[in-house]
Amino acid sequence: MFNIAVFASGRGSNFKSVFENTSKEKIRICALVSDIKDCGAVEFAIQNEIPVFLVSSKNQTGFLNYQELILQLKKIPVDLIVLAGFLKMIPGFFIDEFEEKIINIHPALLPDFGGKGMYGINVHKAVFESAAKVSGATVHFVDKIYDHGKIIAQKSVDITDLNSPEEIAERVLKIEHELLPFVVEEFADQKIIINN
Helix, strand or coil: CCEEEECCCCCHHHHHHHHCCCCCEEEEEEEEECCCCCCHHHHHHHHHHCCCCCCCCCCCCCEEEEEHHHHHHHCCCCCCEEEECCCCCCCHHHHCCCCCEEEECCCCCCCCCCCCCCCCHHHHHHHHHCCCEEEEEEEEEECCCCCCEEEEEEEEEEEECCCCHHHHHHHHHHHHHHHHHHHHHHHHHHCCCCCC
16 A cells, blocks of 8 residues: 655645545555644545545644654654645755655646745736636645755646636646646655656
8 A cells, every 4th residue: 555645735636635535445544634723635634534644834833843753754654745735845855754745736837937935826827917827736745945856757738718817726626636646656666757
């Protein structure tokens, strides 16, 4: 069984799409990690009996720090960490512990429209203002710089008929819901190979 932990901060639509669109025979979501205890992702995890770990870099009651989270995830053990709308920067020492085992979905075609502050509607506003004809989603490895790690897969979508950042967000989200489960399946089937 290929064990994954999903990290999410919001309503959890990408988390749900991974849960609903990956093979239960091969892939087990063994944990949801969140920095927000009453978000939609946490609710969905509880409904589906997926263990929830709350994490914070501050001392918060009921939250683990990242050192404690490493121990919990290694105990499971986790094969892949999937960032699906997790809005906090992950500490470098945590990334070192799970090197090339953390992936992220970004709602644009990296390397464009990435970096600090480029999340959610901010990304789609930037795409809209640039008059780009296509947008899309990128799944990439996580390193210590925002949206910088090696690109694993991208999917693009025509946005020439759209009139607002919100419309772009809606169309790109559909692509995200296809791309992320596909990439997770590829990992489970050992089809993602890193050379050098």
